[in-house]
Amino acid sequence: MNLALRHLAKVTAVTLVALLLAQGCAVNPATGGPNLVLMSENRELEIGEEEHEKIIASAQVVEDEDLNAYVQKIGERLAAASHRPDLEYTFTIIDSPEINAFALPGGYVYVNRGLLLYLNSEDQLAAVMAHEIGHVTARHAVQQQARGRLGNAAATVGGVVAAVATGSGYIGSELAQIGSIWAAAGASGFGREHELEADTLGSEYLAKAGYDPEAMIEVLTVLKNQEDFNVRVAQRQPSYHGLFTTHPRNDVRLQQAVANSGELEGSEIQESDPAVFRQEMDGLPYGETRAPSSDRNRYYQDLLSYTVVFPNEWQIQETPTTVTATAPDSVANINISVQRLQTYKEPRLFIRENLGITDLQQSESLSQYRLSGYTGIHQNEEGKQERVSVLYLGPRAFVLRGEVNGAEDPEEMDDLLLASMRTFRAIQMNERASASSLRIRYVQVANGFSWAALAARSPIQQYPEETLRLLNGYYPYGDPAPGEWIKILQ
Numbered sequence: 350m351n352l353a354l355r356h357l358a359k360v361t362a363v364t365l366v367a368l369l370l371a372q373g374c375a376v377n378p379a380t381g382g383p384n385l386v387l388m389s390e391n392r393e394l395e396i397g398e399e400e401h402e403k404i405i406a407s408a409q410v411v412e413d414e415d416l417n418a419y420v421q422k423i424g425e426r427l428a429a430a431s432h433r434p435d436l437e438y439t440f441t442i443i444d445s446p447e448i449n450a451f452a453l454p455g456g457y458v459y460v461n462r463g464l465l466l467y468l469n470s471e472d473q474l475a476a477v478m479a480h481e482i483g484h485v486t487a488r489h490a491v492q493q494q495a496r497g498r499l500g501n502a503a504a505t506v507g508g509v510v511a512a513v514a515t516g517s518g519y520i521g522s523e524l525a526q527i528g529s530i531w532a533a534a535g536a537s538g539f540g541r542e543h544e545l546e547a548d549t550l551g552s553e554y555l556a557k558a559g560y561d562p563e564a565m566i567e568v569l570t571v572l573k574n575q576e577d578f579n580v581r582v583a584q585r586q587p588s589y590h591g592l593f594t595t596h597p598r599n600d601v602r603l604q605q606a607v608a609n610s611g612e613l614e615g616s617e618i619q620e621s622d623p624a625v626f627r628q629e630m631d632g633l634p635y636g637e638t639r640a641p642s643s644d645r646n647r648y649y650q651d652l653l654s655y656t657v658v659f660p661n662e663w664q665i666q667e668t669p670t671t672v673t674a675t676a677p678d679s680v681a682n683i684n685i686s687v688q689r690l691q692t693y694k695e696p697r698l699f700i701r702e703n704l705g706i707t708d709l710q711q712s713e714s715l716s717q718y719r720l721s722g723y724t725g726i727h728q729n730e731e732g733k734q735e736r737v738s739v740l741y742l743g744p745r746a747f748v749l750r751g752e753v754n755g756a757e758d759p760e761e762m763d764d765l766l767l768a769s770m771r772t773f774r775a776i777q778m779n780e781r782a783s784a785s786s787l788r789i790r791y792v793q794v795a796n797g798f799s800w801a802a803l804a805a806r807s808p809i810q811q812y813p814e815e816t817l818r819l820l821n822g823y824y825p826y827g828d829p830a831p832g833e834w835i836k837i838l839q
Contacts, residue, residue, distance in 0.1 A: 393488070394436075397455025401439065404459070406658055406768045409647065411442040411462055419629045420478075423471065424458060427479050430557035432486045432550070440478065446636050448575055452481040454488070466635060466789060466836075467571055469822050471621035472564035475555060480565070483550030489543045548603050552610035559619035562610040566603065567822075574824045578815055627791045627834060635787040635838050648672060649776060653687060655742060658772040660765055674769075680756040683769060688746045696723035696739045699746055706737060715740060718774035726763065734759055736766045740773055749773065787838045789820075794829045809838055 411417065417440075424440035436456035446463040453459075458481045460474075468474050548569075552562040610616070646659040652669060659665060659674035663683075666673050675682040688703065696715070700706050700723060712725030715738060722740035729735040729752065736751035751766030753759050787808060800823070804814035818824040820836045829835055 394455040397453045397457050400453050401441075401457045402768060403771075404443075404453075405441070407772045409444040411444045413442075416629050416633075417442060419625075420460065420474070423475050424478050424482070426558050427475060427482055427554050427560075428456070430554045431482050436485070438482070438485075444638060446638075448572070450477050450481055452484045454485070456485055458482060458485070462633065465630065465633060467575065467820060467822075468568070468630075469571075470564065470567075470623065471626045472555070472560045473568050473571070474626070475558070475560045476551060476564040476568045479551030479554040479558075479560075480547045480568075481551075482554060483547035484543070486550060487543070487546055489547065545600065545602060545606075549606040549610075552607045553613065556610040556613045556616035559617060560621075561618050562607045565607055569603070571822060574819060574822075578812075578819060578824060623834070630789055630836075631791055633789045635789060646674070648674070650685075651776070653745070653747075654776050655747065656772075656774060656776050657685070657769065659683065659769055676756075676762075679754065681751065681753050681762050681766065683749060683751045683766060685773075686748045686750075688748065690741065690744050690746050696721060696741060696746075699723070699739050700725070700737060703746070704737065704739075704748065709737070715771070717771055720774065724767065724770065734763070736763055736770070738767075738770045738773075740770075742775055747773065789836050790839045791834050792837055794831050794833045794835055796831050798828065798831070800828070803837065807838060 420442060421440045424438055428434060428436065428438040433456075438456040438458065440458050440460070442465070443459050443461045445461045447461050448464045448467065450458070450460045450464055458478060460477060460481075464477065465474070468477070548565055552565045555562045555564060646661055646663060646665070647656060648659060648665055648667075649656045650667075650672065660676065663674040663676050666675070671684065671686045673682055673684045694702070697712070700709060706727050708727045709725035710727060712723065715722035715724050717740075720740050720742055722738055724736065724738035726734060726736055734753040736749075736753075738749040738751075740747045740749065749770045751763070751770065753762050753766070756762040800814050800818060804817055807813040807817065809816050815824065817835075817837065818827075820838075821829070823829065
């Protein structure tokens with residue numbers, strides 16, 4: 350009998366997983382092949398928008414209108430040549446020194462400032478963006494999510510059947526929940542096959558948009574040089590998509606894909622003006638930066654060692670121990686105060702006992718940036734809806750109260766309040782230093798140029814020659830010709 354039940358369990362699990370597979374198979378909009386997905390395109394767009402809002406609320410972005418417009422223009426040119434041109438693409442520059450780029454479902458593409466520093470032409474920048482667009486058009490993130498869900502679904506089915514067979518009552522785990530893993534997945538990469546597919550699609554989009562598809566291999570060379578330097582000299586691991594161990598610079602399939610893209614009918618390389626690229630990149634900060642408090646409304650409280658991002662265009666007023674941010678027309682506000690923890694108690698109990706709030710609704714625990722807390726909604730003494738959060742940082746309890754006062758959509762406003770509160774964190778050590786004064790500057794090479802001589806008078810403290818070579822695409826050897834433009838740091 351037990352044998353029969355085990356056989357039934359296997360048959361049932363296989364059958365149910367097969368049904369999931371049948372339901373989830375669709376046509377890949379980019380390749381035309383089968384596409385295993387468990388999500389509609391509408392839901393994909395919703396996920397992208399939701400996750401994009403989280404990123405914009407918590408990450409620092411580059412506040413350079415001209416540079417952002419330049420990147421957006423390139424991205425739209427590529428997107429128009431893609432297999433999903435009808436998506437509303439958004440291109441964002443993240444103010445991070447890390448050499449990376451990633452994409453979210455639905456047409457959201459992100460390029461780190463740190464990666465821009467090492468690119469040397471508009472074609473190379475377009476190659477990075479085309480690669481990320483390839484991930485979007487092929488729905489790689491959705492495919493990855495589908496495979497994860499199927500694995501969990503199989504485990505759930507097995508758990509249910511096992512409960513029947515063993516009488517344990519255990520019904521298995523639920524399907525994987527969609528959350529902030531999307532950005533992390535994009536930044537860490539999708540495996541060699543999907544990365545190669547993104548390169549192949551990206552090469553096609555480059556050619557159709559009038560860029561040189563060979564730039565895809567150039568970018569890979571730039572990134573592989575970074576890997577070589579990090580591993581050999583700096584003893585750091587590469588960050589870009591984490592793919593270098595499986596995606597070699599001499600990948601024959603990639604080289605063939607690039608060659609085929611260059612032969613596409615109607616493809617014609619349109620020479621980009623290098624002066625335009627230099628103009629947009631000139632002055633770009635190098636290394637770690639800390640934006641002024643006014644940028645994007647990120648507020649720093651140095652005395653109490655915390656930072657938080659308030660919604661854009663909200664006005665900030667502060668005292669030595671409190672800060673209040675107020676929305677335009679005063680339809681909402683957020684106030685942050687602090688209390689010293691005499692004895693530890695759960696944040697939920699702190700709200701009840703220390704704040705006297707006993708009618709908290711829609712409550713949930715908070716866990717962000719290694720901080721614990723609790724949040725919920727209640728009606729304050731004035732009868733207004735108030736979002737209350739408590740977060741513990743060191744020996745202090747920070748109380749964040751967001752009041753809604755006449756907003757047209759109270760629920761939407763509460764979402765905005767909570768998103769802001771979720772950005773609350775401790776100031777990191779590298780943020781305590783003043784912003785880096787080093788910026789990219791372009792100069793022309795004179796006769797008798799030497800990397801060693803340039804490095805000797807460079808303000809770069811560690812590995813100056815290697816860094817200058819990497820910035821200019823001459824690592825580990827090679828010299829520019831007289832008159833050629835190169836990047837230095839000043």
